[in-house]
Amino acid sequence: MNSNFVIAVEAVIPLFCLMFIGIMVKKYHLLSSIELVHLNKMVFEVFFSIMMFYNIYTTDLASTLRPKLMIFGAAALFVIYIAAFSLVCFFEKDNRRRGAMIQAIFRSNFVLMGIPLVSNIFGDDAIAVPTMMIAIIVPLYNILGVFTLETFRGRKFAFWPIFIQVLKNPMIVGALLGAVCLLIGLPIPKPILKPLGQITAATSPLALIILGASFEFGSSRKNKLQLGICVISRLLIVPAVVLTAAVLLGFRGIELVTLISIFCTPCAVASFAMAQQMDSDADLAGNCVVFTSLLSCFTIFFWILLFKELGMF
Structure with missing residues (x-):
């Protein structure tokens, strides 16, 4: 069997096995909806914060800090956002949609699915590079997401309150604390660092199980065209444009796979919660999360296999 095919399978299958476990948890009512909400909140506010801290604190800055990758990732995200904003406003007249x-289109499930994807290909020691990217990508997702939903809700966008809220994001707090402790050389005793590492190892699997258990299939018939545009854009058009540009600019290896983990993963679960809270079309947002998550099993496999066959990593 083609070794590149095997690598692609080994990168993708673990993600969806964990999500399938979550679907079974939901099917057999092992967690109530309230328990699931609390568990999800714990993972995002505690586990992800610890993961960010641990990965940055234990990293070798000389080998993981990639300014070119950070600049490209942020620039690509802005270009995708502007293109999505312009095209959607031209074709769709309903502000809620x-x-x-x-x-x-622009916001992916990078943290939940991208980090374990990199880990499955390069091993746990390599996730410091995509972890660094979280500190750039996640704040941009939050700021642009709020700006978008406030714009179409008809309210004024206030940058500084939103920016302060972004700084309070548990992942950003963990990243900043990890960076400070690393830069000042603060020694953390092994008996404390070890359990932090164990929590870090458990974070992605638990988050993917919760993602599977959180799936809700809404009514997709009334939004078929809009749903189709979002799914095709998120899983095919955005990756094709960004990854082509990345390859032409010379990104290879873990840097290219990190970009795959950002721009090829499905719609962010947070986009559904934000749509609910900010008077957007929550049914459409929820269906985008579900359908892109399910179909990304095939599209992520395709992108990994393609670039592996081309010898890019």
């Missing part, structure tokens, strides 16, 4: 569609 506009916000949900724009978020679905």
Whole structure:
């Protein structure tokens, strides 16, 4: 069997096995909806914060800090956002749908699915590079997401309150604390660092199980065209454009796979919650999350296999 095919399978299958476990948890009612909400909150506010801290604190800055990758990732995200905003506003006239569609196109499930994807290909020691990217990508996702939904809700966008909220994001707090402790050389005793590492190892699997258990299939018939545009854009058009540019600019190896983990993963679960809270089309947002998550099993496999066959990593 082609070794590149095997690598692609080994990168993708673990993600969806964990999500399938979550689907079974939901099917057999092992967690109530309230328990699931609390568990999800714990993972995002505690586990991901610890993961960010641990990965940055234990990293070798000389080998993991990639300014070129950070600049390209942020620039590509802005270009995708502007293109999505312009095209959606041109073709879609309903403001409630506009916000949900724009978020679905530019905002990916990078943290939940991208980090374990890199780990499955390069091993746990390599996730420091995509972890560094979280500190750039996640704040941009939050700021642009709020800006978009506030715009189509008809309210004024206030940058500084939103920026302060972004700084309070548990992942950003963990990243900043990890960076400070690393830069000042603060020694953390092994008996404390070890359990932090164990929590870090458990974070992605638990988050993917919760993602599977959180799937809700809404009514997709009334939004078929909009849903189709979002799914095709998120899983095919955005990756094709960004990854082509990345290859032409010379990104290879873990840097290219990190970009795959950012721009090829499905719609962010947070986009559904934000759509609910900010008067956007929550049904459309929810269906975008579900359908892109399910179909990304095939599209992520395709992108990994393609670039592996081309010898890019």
